[in-house]
Amino acid sequence: EPEVTQTPSHQVTQMGQEVILRCVPISNHLYFYWYRQILGQKVEFLVSFYNNEISEKSEIFDDQFSVERPDGSNFTLKIRSTKLEDSAMYFCASRENTGELFFGEGSRLTVL
Amino acid sequence: SQKIEQNSEALNIQEGKTATLTCNYTNYSPAYLQWYRQDPGRGPVFLLLIRENEKEKRKERLKVTFDTTLKQSLFHITASQPADSATYLCALDDGDSNYQLIWGAGTKLIIKP
Numbered sequence: 001e002p003e004v005t006q007t008p009s010h011q012v013t014q015m016g017q018e019v020i021l022r023c024v025p026i027s028n029h030l031y032f033y034w035y036r037q038i039l040g041q042k043v044e045f046l047v048s049f050y051n052n053e054i055s056e057k058s059e060i061f062d063d064q065f066s067v068e069r070p071d072g073s074n075f076t077l078k079i080r081s082t083k084l085e086d087s088a089m090y091f092c093a094s095r096e097n098t099g100e101l102f103f104g105e106g107s108r109l110t111v112l
Numbered sequence: 113s114q115k116i117e118q119n120s121e122a123l124n125i126q127e128g129k130t131a132t133l134t135c136n137y138t139n140y141s142p143a144y145l146q147w148y149r150q151d152p153g154r155g156p157v158f159l160l161l162i163r164e165n166e167k168e169k170r171k172e173r174l175k176v177t178f179d180t181t182l183k184q185s186l187f188h189i190t191a192s193q194p195a196d197s198a199t200y201l202c203a204l205d206d207g208d209s210n211y212q213l214i215w216g217a218g219t220k221l222i223i224k225p
Contacts, residue, residue, distance in 0.1 A: 103155030
């Protein structure tokens with residue numbers, strides 16, 4: 001069964017460092033998303049990406065964040081200068097035209 | 113402001129009984145509502161989608177209802193099993209966006225053997 005894959009599964013970084021989280025969405029999907037979930041809290045929308053551009057972003061997704069789809073398969077989230085409060089699980093998701101979202105297993109980011 | 117509420121307290125159910133989870137929303141007119149299951153440290157997994165013109169949807173032991181007048185969805189698991197223990201999330205399209213889902217905080221369900 002097709003699945004969304006994410007790497008790394010866990011990354012530990014120092015505050016102020018740049019981090020890139022990678023995702024391979026399901027191949028025939030058109031819409032791509034990044035979500036964040038701080039431990040014990042709700043899933044929070046960060047950004048959606050469609051037709052090779054950002055379609056929507058939340059207020060969490062400030063200038064420190066960027067997304068790219070550098071080739072036909074990868075979808076990356078970059079955090080330029082990490083802060084302690086960026087520590088969270090980051091989930092990538094994708095979908096076709098229907099409402100159902102397929103999530104990856106997440107990348108746990110720990111900022112020290 | 114737009115708001116989604118799910119039972120904030122964990123729900124403890126005896127194995128074999130029906131578990132019922134609630135999702136209430138205000139200030140939305142969603143075209144559809146979805147339920148997801150999330151296990152600790154894992155990504156949410158899609159379970160069911162119900163559209164605004166549908167009253168009820170079933171899938172195996174799962175049943176979802178959608179009352180747009182009450183602005184409420186109920187999620188039922190019949191003949192519950194310990195393996196059903198997880199956090200269950202409801203999510204709605206916000207009615208304006210083609211891209212974004214609005215998420216509830218989730219209800220933790222614990223099925224006791």
